Structures are given as C-alpha cells and as structure tokens.
Amino acid sequence: MALTFTDEQAKNLLALLGLPADTSDIDTILATVQDLADTSQGAPDQVAAARAAGLVTIDPTSLASLQAEATEGRTLKAAAARQEVEIEVDSAVRAGKIPPARREHWVGLVAADAELGKVLASMPANVIPVQELGHGGEPDADNDLTERADWFH
Numbered sequence: 528m529a530l531t532f533t534d535e536q537a538k539n540l541l542a543l544l545g546l547p548a549d550t551s552d553i554d555t556i557l558a559t560v561q562d563l564a565d566t567s568q569g570a571p572d573q574v575a576a577a578r579a580a581g582l583v584t585i586d587p588t589s590l591a592s593l594q595a596e597a598t599e600g601r602t603l604k605a606a607a608a609r610q611e612v613e614i615e616v617d618s619a620v621r622a623g624k625i626p627p628a629r630r631e632h633w634v635g636l637v638a639a640d641a642e643l644g645k646v647l648a649s650m651p652a653n654v655i656p657v658q659e660l661g662h663g664g665e666p667d668a669d670n671d672l673t674e675r676a677d678w679f680h
Contacts, residue, residue, distance in 0.1 A: 623657035
C-alpha cells in the first residue's frame, strides 16, 4: 500500500515538520518524523538524565510554593535585622550617646553598614545628659553639710 499526498497535503506536512517547502528527500522527512517521535517519548528519559547528572526535577506548583516561602523568609529576615538595629540605636539614645531627634538617621546608617553599629557602641554615654550631673545624691556621713555651723548665726 502506497501513501500519496496532494501538493497541499505535502506542503502542510513539511510545514508541520519544520522543513523547507521544497524538501523532496523522503529519508530527511522520515528522519525528522523519527526525531519528533523520540523527543515526544523522551520526557521520562530527560528526567532520568537530569537525575543522573545530579539535578532534581520539581513540579511547577511546588516550585511556586517554594518561591513564595523563600520570599516570605527573606521578608521576615529583613524585619528581624531592622528590629535589631532599632534596639541598638534605642539603647544608644537611652544612654545619651545620640539625641532622640537623630534616631531615624542612625537607624538608616547602621542598617546600611553594620560597622557603624560598632562606632555607635563605642561613643561615650551621657553626651546628651540623661543622668544627673553634680551632687544629686545623698551626702556622705563624713562630709555631712546639713549640720549647723556655729559661726553662722
């Protein structure tokens, strides 16, 4: 039994195979059909080849889920890092190392460069007075100035 194609059918077949319209070699056409058949059946072989090469295959739904979880993890990590910076800067404000008005400035600096956190930590405390200065405590027993001075009447 011989297969015969009309000129239009032959043209459509060659177009579907991705061959030039003037291809007339039957062996080329058959080889192309064989390659297409091998490729369509080769999906499991491609997976096996990927696994043999040390690769892992994953379905699109699982991949999308992993990507979403990774994005969420990066967001949480960034928020935790920001919170640590804010705690460090708030501690410096409470210690009087920097004024409260410069808090956001220092948060931005330390977030951009962690080495500036060391600079902030090394700054002297009470530059901005937050603790009493002078004689705000109780007098010593040896140096009690609350006793009556006899010469002062």
